[in-house]
Amino acid sequence: xxxxxxxIDTWRDVSARAARASSYRAEEPRRRRSAVASIAATTVxxxxxxxxxxxxxxxxxxxxxxxxxxxxxxxxxxxLVTPHGRYGPGAPIEPVASxxxxxxxxxxxxxxxxxxxxxxIEEVGGPRSMGGGSRLVCASTNLERGVALDVPFEKAGxxxxxPASGFDxxxxxxxxxxxxxxxxxxxxxxxLGVGGCGSDDQLSRHRLAVANVITVSGDPSPTVGPSFAPxxxxxxxxxxxxxxxxxxxxxxxxALTTDHQDVAWRFLSPWSRxxxxxxxxxxxxxRRLVRSVFGRYIVEAPSxxxxxxxxxxxxxxxxxxxxVADPDRTFVVSVRRPEVDGAAxxxxxxxxxxxxxxxxxxxxxxxxxxxxxxxxxxxxxFGLSDRRCDAVVAAAASQAGVDRSKATSIWLMSEPGCGDDxxxxxxxxxxxxxxxxxxxxxxxxxxxxxxxxxxxxxxxPSLVCSETPRIxxxxxxxxxxxxxxxxxxxxxxxxxxxxxxxxxAAGSGTELRIDAIDVPVGxxxxxxxxxxxxxxxxxxxxxxRFSIADQAQAGFLLTDGTVRLELRSTIAGRPPFENxxxxxxxxxxxxxxxxxxxxxxxxxxxxxxxxxxxLVR
Amino acid sequence: MIAPxxxxxxxxxxxxxxxxxxxxxxALALTNDLGVADDVAQEAFVRLWRTRATIDWREPAVGWLxxxxxxIAFDRFRRLARELRLRPAPSTPxxxxxxxxxxxxxxxxxxxxxxxxxxxxxxxSAAEGWSTDEIAVALGISAGAVRxxxxxxxxxxxxxxx
Numbered sequence: 001x002x003x004x005x006x007x008i009d010t011w012r013d014v015s016a017r018a019a020r021a022s023s024y025r026a027e028e029p030r031r032r033r034s035a036v037a038s039i040a041a042t043t044v045x046x047x048x049x050x051x052x053x054x055x056x057x058x059x060x061x062x063x064x065x066x067x068x069x070x071x072x073x074x075x076x077x078x079x080l081v082t083p084h085g086r087y088g089p090g091a092p093i094e095p096v097a098s099x100x101x102x103x104x105x106x107x108x109x110x111x112x113x114x115x116x117x118x119x120x121i122e123e124v125g126g127p128r129s130m131g132g133g134s135r136l137v138c139a140s141t142n143l144e145r146g147v148a149l150d151v152p153f154e155k156a157g158x159x160x161x162x163p164a165s166g167f168d169x170x171x172x173x174x175x176x177x178x179x180x181x182x183x184x185x186x187x188x189x190x191x192l193g194v195g196g197c198g199s200d201d202q203l204s205r206h207r208l209a210v211a212n213v214i215t216v217s218g219d220p221s222p223t224v225g226p227s228f229a230p231x232x233x234x235x236x237x238x239x240x241x242x243x244x245x246x247x248x249x250x251x252x253x254x255a256l257t258t259d260h261q262d263v264a265w266r267f268l269s270p271w272s273r274x275x276x277x278x279x280x281x282x283x284x285x286x287r288r289l290v291r292s293v294f295g296r297y298i299v300e301a302p303s304x305x306x307x308x309x310x311x312x313x314x315x316x317x318x319x320x321x322x323x324v325a326d327p328d329r330t331f332v333v334s335v336r337r338p339e340v341d342g343a344a345x346x347x348x349x350x351x352x353x354x355x356x357x358x359x360x361x362x363x364x365x366x367x368x369x370x371x372x373x374x375x376x377x378x379x380x381x382f383g384l385s386d387r388r389c390d391a392v393v394a395a396a397a398s399q400a401g402v403d404r405s406k407a408t409s410i411w412l413m414s415e416p417g418c419g420d421d422x423x424x425x426x427x428x429x430x431x432x433x434x435x436x437x438x439x440x441x442x443x444x445x446x447x448x449x450x451x452x453x454x455x456x457x458x459x460x461p462s463l464v465c466s467e468t469p470r471i472x473x474x475x476x477x478x479x480x481x482x483x484x485x486x487x488x489x490x491x492x493x494x495x496x497x498x499x500x501x502x503x504x505a506a507g508s509g510t511e512l513r514i515d516a517i518d519v520p521v522g523x524x525x526x527x528x529x530x531x532x533x534x535x536x537x538x539x540x541x542x543x544x545r546f547s548i549a550d551q552a553q554a555g556f557l558l559t560d561g562t563v564r565l566e567l568r569s570t571i572a573g574r575p576p577f578e579n580x581x582x583x584x585x586x587x588x589x590x591x592x593x594x595x596x597x598x599x600x601x602x603x604x605x606x607x608x609x610x611x612x613x614x615l616v617r
Numbered sequence: 618m619i620a621p622x623x624x625x626x627x628x629x630x631x632x633x634x635x636x637x638x639x640x641x642x643x644a645l646a647l648t649n650d651l652g653v654a655d656d657v658a659q660e661a662f663v664r665l666w667r668t669r670a671t672i673d674w675r676e677p678a679v680g681w682l683x684x685x686x687x688x689i690a691f692d693r694f695r696r697l698a699r700e701l702r703l704r705p706a707p708s709t710p711x712x713x714x715x716x717x718x719x720x721x722x723x724x725x726x727x728x729x730x731x732x733x734x735x736x737x738x739x740x741x742s743a744a745e746g747w748s749t750d751e752i753a754v755a756l757g758i759s760a761g762a763v764r765x766x767x768x769x770x771x772x773x774x775x776x777x778x779x
Binding site (some may be wrong): 008010011012015017018147311312315316318371 | 634739774
C-alpha cells in the first residue's frame with residue numbers, strides 16, 4: 001500500500017465513502033405510479049397558501065443560448081431551462097423544469113397533480129395557448145434536500161380545430177414540442193401540498209411559477225435543428241472554419257434524416273469509411289439510428305474544447321485525425337439525439353476538419369461498432385475460431401441459398417435485436433429459446449446484400465454451435481421408429497400397439513450384438529460402414545440401439561455431428577425402416593444389414609468413432 | 618420466441634443494490650464532482666429501470682450501466698444545462714459527511730488537471746483494480762488509448778508509473 005501514490009489512495013477512500021453515503025433513490029417511477037389517487041377538491045380548499053409568487057418577468061430571449069428562470073420561496077426552488085432563445089421552424093424545443101427542495105429537513109414528501117410541475121404555453125401578443133387542464137388526481141413524490149427533480153416539458157390541454165386560437169389534436173399527440181413562427185412564453189408552475197397525497201399534514205401549499213420567452217422565426221437558426229436548408233446563416237460568434245464545420249454536419253445529418261445515406265457517406269473521411277467497412281454497413285446502421293429517434297437531432301456549435309479533442313476521448317480515430325488534419329482547424333461537433341421510447345438519449349461527437357481543402361467528418365467508429373465485421377478478420381469479435389467461423393458462414397450460405405464464391409464480400413453481423421425492425425436497438429438483448437451465434441451478410445454483385453442469422457438451440461452439437469463439437473448417436477429409438485402415429489386424441493385416435501412376438505417366434509431371429517468396436521472415420525464425404533447382419537422376425541425391429549463412448553470429435557469433424565444407425569433389408573422391394581406402424585409386418589424372417597451413416601468434413605489417419613453397446617434384433 | 622422478463626423488477630432491484638458503488642465511482646472519475654457523479658449514476662439507473670423489460674438480465678448489467686453513465690457524463694448539452702441551473706446554488710451532495718467533502722475538495726483541484734479519460738484510466742486501474750480492457754469498454758475507447766491516457770494522467774500528477 002505504501003507504493004500507492006497519495007492522490008489515488010485518497011480518491012479510493014473518498015469515492016468509497018461518497019458511494020456508500022449515496023444510493024440509487026429513483027424508486028420514484030414506481031412510487032409515483034402507485035401513489036396516484038383521487039382526492040376531493042375540498043381537501044385542496046382548506047389548504048393555506050404560504051407564498052404566492054407572481055409570475056416573474058421573462059428571461060432574456062435574444063440570445064441563441066439557453067434561457068433560464070428561477071423562483072424560490074425558502075422551501076422549494078423551481079427553475080425552467082429552455083436550451084435556446086431562438087428556434088427555426090419545426091425545430092424541437094425541449095424545456096426542462098427542475099424542482100428542488102431547499103428547506104431544513106433532509107427530505108420532504110409532496111402531494112401534487114399527475115406531475116409535480118404544470119406547463120403552459122402562451123403566444124406573446126396573440127391568442128394561442130396551451131395548458132390549464134387538471135386531471136384531479138393526486139400523486140406523491142419524495143424530494144431530498146438539494147437534489148433537483150428534472151421534469152421535461154409535457155403537453156396538456158384541450159385541442160381545438162381553430163388554428164387561430166390554439167393547437168389541434170395532432171399537435172397534442174406529437175410528443176415533440178415545436179411551435180409556429182411567433183414569440184411564445186413557456187411557463188412552469190408548481191402547486192404543492194406538503195405531506196404527500198391525502199395526508200392530514202397538508203397544512204400548507206407552495207406555489208411557484210417561472211417562464212421563458214422564446215422566439216420561433218421563419219429563418220432557420222444555426223443553433224437548433226433540424227433544418228433542411230442547404231446552407232445556414234453563420235452565427236456572429238462562429239469563426240469561418242467553425243461555420244463550415246457546422247454546415248457540413250448539418251448537411252450530413254440532413255442527408256441521413258432524408259434517407260440519402262449515400263450523400264452522407266461521401267462526407268466521411270477515408271478513415272471513417274474504411275473503419276465502417278462498406279457503404280451498405282453504414283446505410284444499415286444509420287437507417288437504424290435515424291429510425292430509432294424519428295429523425296430528431298440537435299446539432300451543437302463546433303467546439304475546440306481540449307477535453308473533447310483529447311486523443312483518449314476521440315478514441316480510434318485520434319491517430320488519423322492527428323496525421324491528416326490541421327489541429328487549428330479541427331472541431332468537434334456534437335449531435336444530440338433526444339430520448340424517445342426505446343432509445344436512450346445519446347450524444348455523438350463528430351470530428352470535422354479539412355483534408356486537402358475538402359472538409360470531412362470522422363465518426364465515432366471502431367471495427368464492428370456499426371454492427372458489421374468483415375469475414376474472416378472479424379471472427380474473433382464473435383469469439384469464433386477460424387474453423388468454427390468458416391462453418392458458420394458455410395451454414396449461412398446454405399441457409400440463404402447463396403453461392404459463397406459469388407459474394408464480393410462477406411460480413412459478420414451482430415445480434416439482430418427484437419421486434420418488427422430487426423435492426424432496432426432496444427438497448428438490450430432478447431429473450432429467445434435459441435442462442436444467437438452470428439448474422440452473416442453476403443454482398444453479391446447485382447443481387448444486393450443477403451443477410452441470414454445463425455441461431456443454435458437443442459440439437460446436434462455441431463461445429464456451428466460449439467467450438468468442441470460432439471457426436472450425437474441417432475438410433476432407431478431417437479429416429480422415431482417406434483413413434484405411434486395418431487390421427488386424433490389418444491388413445492382412441494392412435495394406432496393399435498404392435499403385436500408382441502411369442503417366445504418361439506422371437507427365437508427364430510438372429511440378433512447382432514457388438515460390445516465395442518472402433519469404426520474408422522475414413523475419407524471426407526458421405527460414409528456408410530457395414531457392421532454386420534441381423535435377422536428380424538416378421539419384419540419387426542424389437543431393438544436397435546448403440547452408444548458412442550467418446551463423444552468428442554477429436555482429429556476429425558462430422559458435418560452435422562451425427563452418426564446414424566440404419567437397417568437395410570436384404571430382401572428386394574422391402575420399404576425402409578422409418579416407422580414400424582407405417583412399414584407394417586412381413587411374415588417370416590427378414591435379414592437386415594446394420595449400417596452406420598455419417599458425413600465426414602475433416603479427417604485424420606487415426607480418426608475413429610468408438611461405438612459400444614450395439615444391439616439389433 | 619421473444620418475451621419480456623417477468624422478473625425484471627427484482628433483477629433491477631438487485632442491480633441497484635449491488636452495482637451502485639462501481640457506477641458511482643466510475644461517474645466520479647469522469648466528472649470529478651461528487652454531486653454530478655451522483656446525478657449521472659442516478660440517471661444511468663433510471664435508464665436501466667426504463668429499459669428493464671427488454672434487458673437480457675442473463676448478462677451482467679454493470680457493462681450496460683457504465684456505458685450509459687459515460688454517455689450521460691459526456692453529454693455536453695446536459696452539462697451546460699446543469700451548470701446554468703446550479704451555478705447560483707450548487708447542490709450539496711446529500712448524505713456525504715463534511716470531512717469527506719473537504720478531503721475531496723482538495724483532491725479535486727489536483728485531479729482537475731487531468732481530462733476525464735485520464736482520470737478514469739488512472740483512478741479505475743490503480744484504485745479500483747479494473748483491467749485496461751474493462752476500462753476501455755467502459756470508456757468506449759481502445760485499450761491502447763486507455764494506457765496512453767493513464768500514462769499522461771500519471772505524468773500530470775507526478776506519479777511514477779511503477
